[in-house]
Amino acid sequence: MTNWTLFIPELYSLGAAGVFFLFCLCRPDSRRDYGAAMILSALGLFLTVWSVGFQGSLFEGVYRVDLYSQVFKVLIYCGFFLAVCLCADLSGVDESRHSEFYFLLALCTLAMMLLVSCVHLLAIYIALELSSYSLYVLVYLRRGYQKGLESALKYFIMGAASSALMLFGFALVYGTGQSAYLVDLMRDLPGRINEPVVLIGFILALSGFFFKLAVFPFHFWAPDAYEGAPHQVSAYIATASKVAAIAVLIRIIALSGGQSDRLAWFLIVLSVASMTVGNLAAIAQKDLKRLLAFSSVAHAGYVMIGILSLTALGYASAVFYGMSLLVMKFTCFMVVVKASENGRNISTGDLAGLHYRAPVLALALLLALFGLAGIPPTMGFTAKLLIFTAAMKQGLLWLVIAAMFNVVISLYYYLQILKAAYFIEPEGQPPPIVVSTPLKLAAIAMILLMVAGGVYPGPVIDLAGDMTMGLFP
Amino acid sequence: MIVPYTHVMLLGGVLFLLGMICTLTRRNLIMIILGLEIMLNAAAITFVGAGLHLQQIEGQAIALFILAVAAAEVSVGLALVVCIYRQTGTVDPQCIEGNKCQLKPDQTG
Numbered sequence: 104m105t106n107w108t109l110f111i112p113e114l115y116s117l118g119a120a121g122v123f124f125l126f127c128l129c130r131p132d133s134r135r136d137y138g139a140a141m142i143l144s145a146l147g148l149f150l151t152v153w154s155v156g157f158q159g160s161l162f163e164g165v166y167r168v169d170l171y172s173q174v175f176k177v178l179i180y181c182g183f184f185l186a187v188c189l190c191a192d193l194s195g196v197d198e199s200r201h202s203e204f205y206f207l208l209a210l211c212t213l214a215m216m217l218l219v220s221c222v223h224l225l226a227i228y229i230a231l232e233l234s235s236y237s238l239y240v241l242v243y244l245r246r247g248y249q250k251g252l253e254s255a256l257k258y259f260i261m262g263a264a265s266s267a268l269m270l271f272g273f274a275l276v277y278g279t280g281q282s283a284y285l286v287d288l289m290r291d292l293p294g295r296i297n298e299p300v301v302l303i304g305f306i307l308a309l310s311g312f313f314f315k316l317a318v319f320p321f322h323f324w325a326p327d328a329y330e331g332a333p334h335q336v337s338a339y340i341a342t343a344s345k346v347a348a349i350a351v352l353i354r355i356i357a358l359s360g361g362q363s364d365r366l367a368w369f370l371i372v373l374s375v376a377s378m379t380v381g382n383l384a385a386i387a388q389k390d391l392k393r394l395l396a397f398s399s400v401a402h403a404g405y406v407m408i409g410i411l412s413l414t415a416l417g418y419a420s421a422v423f424y425g426m427s428l429l430v431m432k433f434t435c436f437m438v439v440v441k442a443s444e445n446g447r448n449i450s451t452g453d454l455a456g457l458h459y460r461a462p463v464l465a466l467a468l469l470l471a472l473f474g475l476a477g478i479p480p481t482m483g484f485t486a487k488l489l490i491f492t493a494a495m496k497q498g499l500l501w502l503v504i505a506a507m508f509n510v511v512i513s514l515y516y517y518l519q520i521l522k523a524a525y526f527i528e529p530e531g532q533p534p535p536i537v538v539s540t541p542l543k544l545a546a547i548a549m550i551l552l553m554v555a556g557g558v559y560p561g562p563v564i565d566l567a568g569d570m571t572m573g574l575f576p
Numbered sequence: 577m578i579v580p581y582t583h584v585m586l587l588g589g590v591l592f593l594l595g596m597i598c599t600l601t602r603r604n605l606i607m608i609i610l611g612l613e614i615m616l617n618a619a620a621i622t623f624v625g626a627g628l629h630l631q632q633i634e635g636q637a638i639a640l641f642i643l644a645v646a647a648a649e650v651s652v653g654l655a656l657v658v659c660i661y662r663q664t665g666t667v668d669p670q671c672i673e674g675n676k677c678q679l680k681p682d683q684t685g
Contacts, residue, residue, distance in 0.1 A: 225638045232645050236652050243656060252660050253672050259656055260608060260669075263649055264599055267615035270642065271592050274619045278585065278626030283634055300585075 109159045109168045112151045112176060116213035119143040123206035131199040137190055140205045144184040151180045151216075164284060165223040171570040172220040175350040178429055179219070182343025183212040185433050186335050188545055195333035195446030197246045204244055208339065211237035215347035219354075222285040224273045227351065228266075231311055234347070235262045238340065242332040248448075254324075254331025261324040262314060269311030275304025285358060293360025302365060309355060315348035318407060319377035322400045326384075329396035334446060337392055338436035341399055342429045349406055349425040353418050356410055357574045363413075370411035371502060378404030378509040385516050389450045394516060395435055398475060401513060402428055408506060409490040412497045415571050420489035422567040427474065427486040427556060434471035434549045438464050441536050451520055455529035461536040465524050467546045470553045472517040477510050482556025489564065584625030591618035605660070605667040609653045616646045 107114075122143065126136055155173045160166065186208065196204050214234035221227045239259045245251035273283075279301050280288040295301050314321040329337045359366055381401030388394040406428075409421030441464055442457065443449045458465040474483025487510070491503045538546070556563065595614030602608050620639040627635015657667060664672055 225634075225641055229641065229645060232649070236648065239652055239656070243659070252663060255656060256605075256660060256669065256672060259653055260599070260612075263609075263612045263653065264596075264615070267592075267595070267612055267619065270616060270619040271588070271622065274588065274622035274626060275585070277623065277635065277638075278581065278629060281630050283638065 106159055106161070109154075109157050109161055110166075112147070112154050112180075113213060113216055115147055115150050116209060116216060119147060120206055120209040120213060123202055123209055126202035127206055129202075131201060133193065133198055133201045136201045136205055137187075137193070140187045140190065140208075143209075144180070144187045147212075148177070148180045148184045151177045164286070165226050166217075166220050167222045168220055169573045171350070171354075171573050174566065174570050175219040175346065176216045178346045178426060179212060179215045179343045182339060182346060182429060182433070183208065185342065185545070186339040188542065189335045189338060189437060189440045191539065191542070192440070192446070193333070193335065195246060195248075195335070196244050200244055200246075204241065204333075207237040207241050207244075208336075211241070211339075212343065215343060218347050219350040221351075222354075224277060224283040224285075228270060228273060228311075231269075231315070231351075232266060234344070235266065235315075238262075238336070238344065241336045241339075242328050244336070245331055245333050246446075248331060250327070251331040254327035258324045258328040261321065265310045265314035265321050268307050269309070272304045272307025272310065275300055276308055279304060285354065289358050289360070292358050293362050296359050296363040297365060302363070305359065305366065306369060309352070312348050312352040312355065313373070315344060316352060316403045316406065317345075317377075317396075317400050318403045319373050319380055319400070322377060322380070322403070325400055326388075326393045326396040329392045329399075330390055330448060334392070334436060334440045334443065337395075338433060338440070341395065341432040341436060345399065345403075345432075346425045346429055349410075349421060353410060353421060353571070354574065356413070357418065359413065367411055367413060370407055371499070374404045374407035374411060375502070375505050376404070377401065377407070378506060382509050382512040382516075385513070388516075391439055391449050391451055391454075391520070394451070394520075395432070395439075398513065398516075399428075399432065401509065402475070404509070405487065405490060405506065408494050408499075408502060412493045412499070414493065414497065415568070415574075416496065417490075417493035418571040418574065419564070419567040420486070420493045422570055423489055423560075423564060424486040426563065426567075427482040427553075430549055430552050430556070431471040431474045431483055434467045434546070434553070435475075437542070437546065437549070438468045441538060441542070444534075451523045452527070454520065454524045455527040456533060457524040457536075460533065461538050463543055463546045463550075464536065464538060467550050468524055469521060470550055472521055474553055474557075476514050476517045480554065480557035482553045482560070485557055485560040485564075579625075581625055581629035584629075585622060588618045588622035588625065591621065603668055603670060605657045605669060606654075608669070609650060609657070612653070613646055613650065616642055616649070 157168045157173055159168050211234045214230050218230035221230055242258050243255035277283050280291050317325040378401050381397045385394050385397035406421050406424050409417045442454055470481055474481035477484050477487040494503050592615055595611045598611030599608050620642045623635045623638045661667055
């Protein structure tokens with residue numbers, strides 16, 4: 104007997120996507136679309152928060168609802184809601200495509216909510232594909248920007264290739280693990296993870312999520328997609344999509360049972376490579392969105408440090424890191440959206456004089472960049488501390504040292520942005536940035552969250568710990 | 577099963593590699609998408625073989641789902657290719673990247 108109450112948040116998202124689909128059939132009206140999107144996403148956020156305590160299993164055990172999945176659903180819906188908050192000025196997308204834009208965004212959110220709950224290989228694959236297809240089209244929707252085409256194409260080909268790799272890995276895992284249920288695999292795999300076929304299958308199976316998280320060999324799409332997509336879509340990819348990727352990556356890697364040195368080595372190499380590549384490439388970037396893309400590649404490397412310690416503590420710290428990334432990256436993109444006129448791309452220099460053009464945004468940007476660089480007392484510092492602690496407990500001292508070197512490199516370009524925002528006088532008279540009251544509230548909320556996460560992170564750390572306890576039956 | 581599972585796995589692996597080579601080396605978007613399809617079908621074959629080997633119906637069910645998802649993927653990909661051809665008049669990814677060779681639609685044939 105299926106208990107449909109557990110499925111209400113997903114059904115609601117499907118309904119929301121349906122509403123926007125109906126809007127697609129009507130005459131385009133961007134004010135109506137924006138209003139509906141705000142109301143529907145806010146309601147959905149409340150609904151997901153209400154459903155946090157749910158426990159249970161659906162559809163013959165394919166779909167598991169527990170604290171881990173429900174908290175991640177709240178985070179994903181947060182990402183959706185915040186991305187919609189930025190859509191008041193959706194000038195990067197053609198007027199007649201606004202309904203489609205919201206429809207695809209809602210559909211992608213639904214797919215990610217499904218993704219974090221699925222515990223069956225086929226269900227994971229289908230949820231992942233659904234979310235990717237929505238994003239391919241969303242990236243393409245950019246108006247009046249020649250590179251939009253190229254970036255959508257790159258995103259599509261990289262995404263399709265890595266999901267094919269993942270599917271082949273799933274086939275090998277299914278053949279050797281004798282089941283497609285993660286629960287059964289968890290019983291069988293840890294003892295055999297060092298067999299070549301199992302290890303190859305497992306590593307291939309991870310590639311689809313590495314793509315989503317933009318880990319080193321699968322990161323080539325990130326700078327182009329961030330640059331070519333509408334700002335709101337870049338914000339969505341950097342927040343909600345990353346959080347979902349972290350969730351499912353932890354779920355899959357937890358299958359290995361933490362026994363495999365070879366797997367850990369493989370992950371260490373990827374982690375160090377993506378940190379270094381991301382940070383070194385970010386230094387050379389002029390376009391702010393490209394810079395943020397390379398910084399997310401670097402952050403994917405830091406997240407991997409938490410995951411590759413293969414312990415409950417490491418997974419919990421990776422979850423915490425995902426939460427802090429959501430807050431910090433959203434704040435950065437909020438500034439990008441407000442600072443750009445007519446939805447065009449901005450460079451670091453365009454932020455000049457931000458501290459008197461929009462003081463609240465400048466303060467939020469300051470804290471977000473400090474957080475990304477890992478300077479106390481911000482949420483980002485706590486997250487980095489947790490991750491490095493988890494790695495040290497596994498005796499990975501030199502990995503932590505390599506990561507610290509990377510943090511120092513990253514300071515350079517984060518402080519470059521801050522220098523532009525606070526110390527460089529703008530040429531001529533740039534128009535003041537009008538920040539609407541709701542967005543001001545959002546900025547203040549982000550500031551409070553970032554400081555609270557740095558000063559008093561206890562409850563959130565406990566929550567992350569409770570979430571990951573459920574992964575080990 | 578007459579054919580041993582390892583042979584099916586080998587067939588799947590070889591097919592997968594061929595698809596990957598096609599995706600990586602071809603200079604035509606249509607052929608690249610074709611290569612992606614071959615990769616997906618290789619995975620489907622491996623799933624069917626594994627299902628037979630384990631005497632489970634699940635492997636074949638998954639292969640059916642893969643067919644449907646692959647069709648969706650091609651439709652998204654080809655829609656993208658059509659849009660790109662309309663705007664740039666070429667299906668060569670190197671030309672699209674950085675607008676190195678701007679061709680008129682009638683020149684490409």
